[in-house]
Amino acid sequence: MTQAHHLDLENIDIRLNGRPLVALDTRIGPGEVLTVMGPSGSGKSSLLAYLAGFLGGDFTASGAVRLDDRAIQALPAEERGIGLLFQDPLLFPHLSVAGNLRFGLPRHRRDKRARVEAALAHIGLAGFGDRDPATLSGGQKARVALMRLLLSEPRAVLLDEPFSKLDTQLRQEMRDWVFQHLREAGLPSLLVTHDYQDAEAAGGHLIELA
């Protein structure tokens, strides 16, 4: 998990029905967080959707997305190696806590059970594997969600206002915790947010969309 990855966004140009929406040309290095801010409608979510591989049919996009020097913009979402962290933890309600973590593990990994247990211990939830995710606290859910993401071994991460629904105290705690893990894993990350404190805690470059 400690290999260094980098994400290059080369001359990205996203248009909605022909109207220019986002233009971007930048590089995100290993463990760096690029923060993108801007008012609603400025194309933040379209940028995320484009990078993750979910851009709708009304949009057109040009440019290249290179992850570790491999162009990925034409690949289907599941083959891009880009992980996504949402506003909500979105733990699958039909699976147990362990089942959620296991969902993240790539199919070819052998010792799945041991990895899941180690991951639970790492986030301070040892013994919680059989629990119903609905019974966890907000902070616990957020940690499981990030751990599930890390277990899927992404090479880059997109964060879609991941702290906006947490209360003030938990927000500070989770920010530090998430960014620390992303840095340790050497993952290039792109954070979309409304909150300047998020950008500060992320510590990387800041781009404001108009």
Added chain:
Amino acid sequence: MMLRLVPPLIALLLAGPILAGLSMALLPAFGYLPALGGETLSLAPWRALFAQPGLWRSVGVSFASGLLTTALSLAVVLLFLASAAGGRFDRWMRRLVSPLLSLPHAAAAFGLAFLIAPSGLLLRLVSPGLSGWERPPDLLIVQDPWGLALIAGLVLKEVPFLLLMSLAALPQLDPQRRLAMARSLGYRPTLAWFKGVAPALYPLIRLPVYAVIAYASSVVDVALILGPTLPPVLSVSILQWFNDPDLSRRFLASAGAILQLGVTAAALLAWWCLERLGAWLMRGWIARGGRRRGEVPLRLAGRGLILLTTVTAFLGLAGLAINSLATFWRFPEAWPRGLTLQHWLRVLPQLAEPLASTAIIALGATLLALVLVLAALENEQRHGRRPSRALWLLYLPLIVPQIAFLFGLVVVMEYLGTRPHHGLVIFGHLLFVLPYVYLSLAEAYRRLDPRWSQLARTLGAPPHELFWRVRLPLLLAPLLTAAAVGLAASIGQYLPTQLLGAGRITTVTTEAVALASGGNRRVIGVWALVQAGLPLVGFTLAVGLPRLLWSRRRGMRDSL
């Protein structure tokens, strides 16, 4: 990719048999059916048809039953929705009405017949005290020549159908905000609903309304139980001609089938004109801006009418139950002398085969329908296209009268030398099961939060894994409900079983309807109750299984 082939396959499965069946009714209607010696086109079948005594009366009753049933059912539903303010009465009504949707038409018809017959429960309750009758009066109440009993029986079943269709469509209209807006302008609640919500609701339930018109103008099983006999409604006459041992009557039946198509089309056209008229009157009524007048009578009618139809349906079921358990029950007595299980025990050994057939056919058709519908919806998710015109196609089997194309289909099968077997009947049921399964599953499938699939894919799950491990489990409850709806639709089918099974495959429904002419109430009570109970098994499982499976998953139970 195989999935892309599914929508055209469904179109073919629905439209193909209907077109083939219709053409094989059309050709013999003009004298062409080489297998029976009809080598040239002629108008002889039509001359024979128009020479049938009482034909125009049959046509008239069929036409009127189509329009009246629909108008009455729609009025009951709209009045109830308008008067429903979300109180305890309304919640109770909704809860009572939904199981009625699964009640087969034939069982509801028998229930009504037992209730209103001259020797039925209602007259027993007022005799001899109020009426002075010591023996059943000589009145033709059930099977009356005007088809009023038929219409009443149909209304009992179409009210739940239209109500649930409306309740499914309403959330898109955000009725609460419309009501709040209208009320803040001084409109009383019921009038606010009629003027602010109803005009937007009607276009959303137009296709179900058309399906009701088509069904009510061409129904066979309910008409065999409640409809007039001399002459019967057009659809029943057609069936009698078709089943006549004299095979040359098939030409007559074919001409009748085409006439039935015309009658149903005429009823639809008449309704369309009524729609225009209603819209014009409605515009004037809304434009005048009355805010209070009529509020109280409308509200009372809304509550009273739905109460009447629902209570009647349930009383009918109770009547079936009492009859199936009664020993000796002389006329004016309101309660039988004693209760016995004897009728049930006598019928039980005969139940096995029809029950097995019913189960095989219903499960087969529902399973096929589920696979096709899931494939079509999954295709739509993956390729992001929503079929718009396809919806009309789905309603095709519900709007073209069954009798008009089913026996043409039998002719095609006879021509191909296919012998009646369960597979053929399953295929016939699929025509009617598939639309209901699709309609009941599509919304849930499309409304599922797209973030679940985005999340699963960014975690590395390819589309098939996403389907099996995420979408299917998350949609288990609506999936089971759709299956129960499909089973109920199949269990209630009479004509496809009867025609495609050539009378050799019997289900609970064909057996129950066959008893109608016999008149042994005890036995009818047993069969009708069995028929009514079967769909409930499906719905009980559909409600119970998810609760059981997700007993330790609170996030799944909240969505139930």
